[in-house]
Amino acid sequence: MDVKLGVLAGDTRAVARAITWVENGDPRGAEVIRGVYGSTGRAYIVGVTGSPGAGKSTLVSRLAALLAARGQKVGILAVDPSSPFSGGAILGDRVRMFDVALTRDVYIRSMATRGSLGGLNRATRMAARILDAAGFDWIFVETVGAGQSEVDVHDVAYTTAVVMAPGMGDDIQAMKAGIMEIGDLFIINKADRDGADRTATQVESVLQLSMTTGWNPPVLKVSAEQNTGIESVVDTIERHRTHLVASGKLDALKIRMAKLDVLEILKARLADTMKQQLDQPAVQAELEKVASKQSDPYSLADIIFEESWRNT
Amino acid sequence: MEQKIRVLVAKPGLDGHDRGAKVLARAFMDAGMEVIYTGIRRTPEQIAEVAVQEDVDVVALSCLSGAHNTLFPKVVDLLRGKGADDILIMGGGVIPEDDISFLKQHGISEVFGPGTPLATCVNYIRSHVKKEA
Missing domain, CATH: 3.40.50.300 (P-loop containing nucleotide triphosphate hydrolases)
Structure with a gap:
């Protein structure tokens, strides 16, 4: 089953599967969206x-x-x-x-x-x-x-x-x-x-x-x-x-929605990257410092943000 | 990537008793699954269509009316007809010992009778649903 073509043809199974993929954050979901967004x-x-x-x-x-x-x-x-x-x-x-x-x-x-x-x-x-x-x-x-x-x-x-x-x-x-x-x-x-x-x-x-x-x-x-x-x-x-x-509000709304579509993807992607950084073994020692108040959450967040940015 | 097992708990046929189905639905939820419940008195056609629309991994059929030998295989056939042959179909309810092999020959992967511990059903799903990587 080619899900992208199935979606465009209105096939129920393809639509259902594509929704499962975007729900799961499956990369195949992103591919389908790319293919059908037009x-x-x-x-x-x-x-x-x-x-x-x-x-x-x-x-x-x-x-x-x-x-x-x-x-x-x-x-x-x-x-x-x-x-x-x-x-x-x-x-x-x-x-x-x-x-x-x-x-x-x-x-x-x-x-x-x-x-x-x-x-x-x-x-x-x-x-x-x-x-x-x-x-x-x-x-x-x-x-x-x-x-x-x-x-x-x-x-x-x-x-x-x-x-x-x-x-x-x-x-x-x-x-x-x-x-x-x-x-x-x-x-x-x-x-x-x-x-x-x-x-x-x-x-x-x-x-x-x-x-x-x-x-x-x-x-x-x-x-x-x-x-x-x-x-x-x-x-x-x-x-x-x-x-x-x-x-003319509908056109404005559509631009706003396009912005929100992008924002949603960026949020998900950044959250994933940041979470990966946060789960790095090296970060655990830093987390312990925050827990024992030798450091503070803002300082550690700054470091992780910089690191994630470099890695994206 | 976050994958959830999706289960359709369905009551086919003219059978108004759904306490058991609700207990199972709750157990599946407590096991971290997403459960769609159809309500009582659904036709096999409705159940198959819902299973496809909801892209479920499992259809759990419950029947206490005695019509399981007709209704369960019908759901299996309809799902296959829709190309949804990757869905695990299990059955439960008041089902005589003698009917179990018939149902298994007709696409019901397992049959759970009265008194089955909830954990048995949950574990069966967990070990039989193949989530694609």
Whole structure:
């Protein structure tokens, strides 16, 4: 199986394998990205975030079903947390996505955070490039259950939807900074339950405090479970997309994303090199000096940084 | 390079009992593996498709309904049909002694019955999944 050609042809196994490679930091993943990057840029990437249990997975599966019914190819990257102790994970987003799991033209990939703290996996960005190259029209990136500061999705998606559920009203105050700032639209899910109107009003009132930038994030009430209001979400995403294109913001975003693609690779590469330096036997004596306070961490970091730089 | 063993824990057929599957999923997670769980009552077609989309190393099938001789080989055939013959497929549940050799002839690499220690399943995966270097 030629994975690169497979990705470009939209072959499921090739796409899946390529994502595994970028997730593992396998050099073959980098080769695939090199080979397919020129074919990316057509997909529209939507981020979906919100607290655990807000209904992100169910909502994403409804959105995917709707778009697939309109003849669109939809890729979903669903992130769940890795255990900080074992490094393992239970990836359960799919359980709520089975309605679309076998729909032709819907691809779902579960990813574990593998130690990343921003709500995504380090490789989610590149996984989205792979889906893009494979011809998916839409890519949904679903974060782990997010509270306040898991805002990485904003750097991966063109449109970010924040999903909330009623009955968490007091949380809104706590959500002033961080997640409340990254939403291009806010979705009050489980709108069939008591308190949905109140939650929507509270969100609107918080949003009114922010500076307008030509786009006022709408607050939508939906029920993913009962499949109501889903079209309004798609319409709003389309509207935001039109706004980004018309205002020239999308082009600026794409340059920013290119920068972040490069930054991600540089970070990974530098971290690897530095870690190798840190594991050198010669450094162990220096580490002991830091531990016994004969030296300090900044001085040793300076030395390691210089060394790594020389070796790259 | 960081490699994780990815396992699909799947419940084929009309069988609503998934306590065992969940216990195993948890054990695999505690062993450092990434576990995708399908939920109950999946068709072999769904399971094979998920296994390919998720690029798993292992499919662990659990069946307590008695239909294992039909369902398990079906999953094997579908995976082979998709070219995914590098996936280790194991089975468990209430499976009579007499059926084990039949299942093994039909692509199930090992069968784990009730009472199997969790460590046995974990170690089996660890020693049989060939992670490419």
